[in-house]
């Protein structure tokens with residue numbers, strides 16, 4: 188398979204640029220993927236997500252299987268047709284939400300039984316059913332059921348979660364090989380902060396030649412130094428010719444670090460979550476709050492260097508007014524800006540890698 192091609196390798200770091208082919212088009216890497224958990228990037232129209240440069244969206248299997256359910260989404264054209272998004276979609280397995288949101292979880296070798304956080308109804312996720320759900324959504328990139336070990340964790344817990352994750356991933360990849368039509372399945376390397384577990388997990392999963400490799404279990408509450416240490420340790424364990432994805436990372440300084448280690452893909456809810464609290468990115472990635480008094484009569488855009496819809500048409504003073512008055516347009520504009528900021532941030536790094544300056 189040649190669905191991923193590395194184009195440029197930095198001579199100054201382990202950074203690289205590449206192209207990842209999917210059923211819904213090519214993705215230039217490194218790439219930041221906005222998150223649309225409920226088949227919507229909160230507060231932003233799909234046409235604006237696209238026009239602000241998003242190459243791919245992330246959505247969530249756990250939420251969509253519970254509501255509205257895979258049958259409806261399949262009937263209405265898969266996730267692309269349902270939400271009117273033309274470009275690629277990555278769906279996560281839902282494992283993370285089962286372990287963070289659902290009640291009464293029961294894990295077995297076969298999978299996990301849980302109660303919905305919405306209405307208490309009982310559900311089962313198996314490695315195979317999670318693949319079938321994502322095939323029903325017609326996701327371009329699918330993730331296998333895994334156990335994301337929390338922080339802090341004992342070595343025994345991390346090891347047992349990691350071993351179960353590997354066996355689930357093997358079941359997933361076998362099921363995927365028999366059913367997929369061009370959709371990619373990525374592996375997820377777990378092992379918490381224990382290097383020898385990361386080593387073992389990465390080596391085992393590579394035997395199955397997954398189309399891509401994710402580093403899971405980071406950004407789960409540990410300090411940034413720990414996140415960076417796990418990334419720096421794990422990336423060199425992953426195959427050179429496959430895309431590498433760190434799940435749940437989204438601050439500019441974290442993206443810069445991870446790209447320099449050789450990571451290609453990122454997702455995070457941060458740009459829209461921060462926006463709903465009035466926060467926006469500016470300059471080199473500093474975060475500011477529009478509700479601060481200093482912006483009361485500020486006629487300049489959120490970030491003078493930004494080309495987004497919010498920055499090209501509205502002042503800080505206006506957006507501050509919207510947020511203070513609790514008008515929904517305020518968070519919508521801040522969301523568009525924050526998404527565009529991160530996409531532009533990664534686009535700039537991609538150009539720098541190509542120019543030999545990163």
Ligand SMILES: [Zn+2]
Nearest residue numbers: 493495498524
């Ligand atoms: Zn902007």
